[in-house]
Amino acid sequence: MTTGTSTTARSREAQGYLDGVAAALADLPEDDRADLLDELATHLDEIAAEGTSPLESRLGSPADYAAELRASAGLPTVRSRGRTAADVMSRLRALRRRADVAAVERFLVSVRPAWWVARAWVLVALLTWFGQPHWLRSLAVVPNLGSTGLSVFVLLGAVVLSVQLGWQRRLRARWLVAAVNLAALVGLGPVLLTVNEAVLYGTFDYYYGDPEPLRVDRVPREGVYAAGNRVWNVYAYDAAGQMLHDVRLYDQDGSPISLGLPFDPTKQQTLDVSGQKVDNAYPYRYLDPATGEVAQPNAGPPISAPPLLGVPTVPLTSPSASASPSPTPSPGPTGGKR
Amino acid sequence: MDTTQLLKGVLDVAVLAVLDREDGYGYDVVRRLRSAGLDEVGDASVYGTLRRLYSAGALTSYVVPSDEGPHRKYYGINKKGKTTLAESSKSWLAFADTMTGLLAAEGRR
Numbered sequence: 001m002t003t004g005t006s007t008t009a010r011s012r013e014a015q016g017y018l019d020g021v022a023a024a025l026a027d028l029p030e031d032d033r034a035d036l037l038d039e040l041a042t043h044l045d046e047i048a049a050e051g052t053s054p055l056e057s058r059l060g061s062p063a064d065y066a067a068e069l070r071a072s073a074g075l076p077t078v079r080s081r082g083r084t085a086a087d088v089m090s091r092l093r094a095l096r097r098r099a100d101v102a103a104v105e106r107f108l109v110s111v112r113p114a115w116w117v118a119r120a121w122v123l124v125a126l127l128t129w130f131g132q133p134h135w136l137r138s139l140a141v142v143p144n145l146g147s148t149g150l151s152v153f154v155l156l157g158a159v160v161l162s163v164q165l166g167w168q169r170r171l172r173a174r175w176l177v178a179a180v181n182l183a184a185l186v187g188l189g190p191v192l193l194t195v196n197e198a199v200l201y202g203t204f205d206y207y208y209g210d211p212e213p214l215r216v217d218r219v220p221r222e223g224v225y226a227a228g229n230r231v232w233n234v235y236a237y238d239a240a241g242q243m244l245h246d247v248r249l250y251d252q253d254g255s256p257i258s259l260g261l262p263f264d265p266t267k268q269q270t271l272d273v274s275g276q277k278v279d280n281a282y283p284y285r286y287l288d289p290a291t292g293e294v295a296q297p298n299a300g301p302p303i304s305a306p307p308l309l310g311v312p313t314v315p316l317t318s319p320s321a322s323a324s325p326s327p328t329p330s331p332g333p334t335g336g337k338r
Numbered sequence: 339m340d341t342t343q344l345l346k347g348v349l350d351v352a353v354l355a356v357l358d359r360e361d362g363y364g365y366d367v368v369r370r371l372r373s374a375g376l377d378e379v380g381d382a383s384v385y386g387t388l389r390r391l392y393s394a395g396a397l398t399s400y401v402v403p404s405d406e407g408p409h410r411k412y413y414g415i416n417k418k419g420k421t422t423l424a425e426s427s428k429s430w431l432a433f434a435d436t437m438t439g440l441l442a443a444e445g446r447r
Contacts, residue, residue, distance in 0.1 A: 036389065039411060043364045043385055046410070050365065058381075065382045072349065072386030074393075 014044040017055045020062025021069070024086040028075060036073075063087050112166065119184035120162035124155050125191045126183070139194045223260040231259055234282040237305040243298070246270070246281045256280035268294055345379060351430055352376060353387050354415060354423040357397065361414035364388060388413055396422050 022037050048055060059065050063086065069075070095101050128143035145151040165177060224231040236247040249257040258279040261267070268285040270278040288295040356362065356370050364385050371379045391397045396419035402410045415423070
C-alpha cells in the first residue's frame, strides 16, 4: 500500500468525515461501532479517491450519513436523545469554526474570572437569603450574615474558593461545577434585582414603613394617682398646719374629685343635707365593724405640716395679696390651679 | 413520486442482483447501481445494506489488497443470498405486474 501525498491529503479529509460519522454513532455498542467504522474508513478513502469535490457535498453531512447508514444497516434504532445530542454537538463544532463565533468565545474565555467572582457572590447571597426567616429577608451588596466582619470574611472566602475551582483544569467533580454554575446563573437575576431594590429603598423601611405614632386621648385609668402611685386618701392641712376634716374637693369644672376606690363596706358613708351621697369629702374615714363608729377619727399621715410663712392663721377681713385669689377663706389646697 | 422512498423497499433485491452478476466492493456496488439507472441511491444506504445482508448471512466477504489505495472489502452472494434473491425477484415481478396493470386500468398509461 503506497501512501502518496495526495492520498494522505484525501485520507485526512476522509478521517474528518469519519470522525463526524463516528460521533453520530456514539451510542452503538463499542465492537459493532469499531467494526463498522473500520470498514467505513476504507470505503470513504475510496470515495475520496473518486473525485475532487469535498466529501460533504457528495455524501451529505456526517450526521445524515450516519442516520442513513443506521437505517439501511438495520442497526439498533438510535435513542432520539443520542441522535439529537450528536447532532447538536456536531453543529456546535461547526459553529465554533466560524471566525466571529470564535472571537466571541475568546472574549468569554477572557472574562471568565469575572464570572468566578460573580458566582461566588450570587451563591453567598442565595444562601444568606434562604437562611433568613422569610419575614426578615433582605440582601445588601455584602450579604449580611450577622456581623460585617463575618459577612466580608465568608464572601471573600467564597470568592477565593470559586476562583480556585475555576483554575482547576482537570476536575473529577465536573457535575458539581456544573451545578454551581447553573445555580449561580439562575440566581443571578433575582439576586441582582433584590440587591438593587435594597440599595434603592433600604432594606426594612421599604417593607414596613415608619410606625404610626401612638396617640392616646385619655388614659383610661380609675382613681387618682400621685407620683405614679394610687391615692387612697387625701389629708388637708390649714395654714397653721392643723389637719382639716370633711373638706370637699372639686376640680376646675366643678366636678367632685373622688378617689374612685373599690367598694368597701367599712368606709364611712357621708351624706349632704339633701340626702345625696358625698364621695369627695376628705379624709375618708373607716368604721370599726364591731361598734359601727369611726375607728380612728384623727388618723393621718406620719408628717407634721409646718405653718405657712406670711399667711394669717386667722381669717382676716382685708384680703391678703399673696394668699389665694378667692375671697372665700377656704383652706388652700396645695396643688389648686385656680 | 420520490424514488428514494421506492428504493428503500427494493434496495436489498437491487444489491443482491448486482452482486449476483459479479462480486464487488462497496463503492463499486454504488456505481453499478447508479449506472443501471438508480441515480438517487445513497452511498450510506448501499453500504448499510451490504452490512445488513452480510450480517444476515446472505453475502460472503473477502479483502483484496490494492496497489494504489486501501484494501478493498469485496462482497459476494452465497447460496442463501441466491435463494433470497430468487424469492424477492418473484414477489417484485408479481408486484410490478400488479402495479402495471393497475395503473394501465386507471388510464394513466
